[in-house]
Amino acid sequence: MIIYGSGLSPFVRKVLFFAHEKGITVDLQMAGMGAGGEDFAAASPFLKRPGDMAAADAAVRDELPPLFDYLERTIPETGFLVDDRLTLADISVVCPLVNLDHCDVTMDPVRWPRTIAYRNAILGRPGIADLVAGERRLLAA
Template identity: 35%
Template sequence: MIIYGSLVSPFVRKLLAYLGEKGIEFELKGVGIGDPDPGFRAASPLGKMPAMDDDGFMLADSSAIIQYLEAKHPAPELIPADPQERGQVIWWEEFGDTVFAACSGKMFFNRIVAPKFLGREGDLAAAALAESEELPKLLDYLESAIPASGFLVGDRLTLADLAVASPLMNFKHCGSVVDAATHPKVAAWSAAILARPSFAPWVAKEERMMAKVLA
């Protein structure tokens, strides 16, 4: 199986952690924004990452890929069969992908991607507004929702934890680290999830790469 994508994408990062938790072997082929790689473009008609080539079956979008893989590799279960828990996991993935990642994207794109990768000035006002107005409310909500078990759904690891923890790396690259004094549960939960063997090697590699980019 080939996965096309970049480590700094929260959607790619989520998928890589999911594959690690499942024990699914794959090859990561690095691609950038608008990459002309023919395999990537064949798998992702819109040129968005991640994309997958599973022995000739091609699919794009992290959520679509994960739904496909969960059906093909049902154990260990990361999308619960229980109706209520499944609904919660889908909600948290939506929160991670379309709310949390959107906020981190405003900061990460404008402060890092635009100037460092695209060679143009980012909208620093939009990044500052996201950090000062959007992010605190999202962290407050997450702080209120993390159970004592340390897992978002069903007192065990699910896709929910992977999807919501992933964008926090993009916040971190922008210098916005979760404050343990104001959001202690988020700080402890995110540290534990990102330290899992499914995340940790990719996080370490990503941090080395970003250190060179930001130097």
């Protein structure tokens, strides 16, 4: 299966995490942010671009705390959202949290300890941890 994009995208990351968990081999073709060529343009006509920093700062300040509060009171003791096992629901919640980490957005460990533990447990899974480590190496280069 060919995946067009970058693992830095939460959309692509969800597919990569899910494929890894299911043992599906994928061929990641780097695309997006002006790269990818005609095949990518045909598969992704929206060609999403990042927003502005003022909007990002406002979201971190005003929109993220209520979302983290919700996760903190919603994440079950089992550590998974559905059926006591990793599902696409968990992957969909954690993937954007990776981008926040990449942008040095931190969660208060006193206010959101369950959410932090949930994120860390999923990101610590074999394969998923490797994918995120690869993203960190790419960003550090």
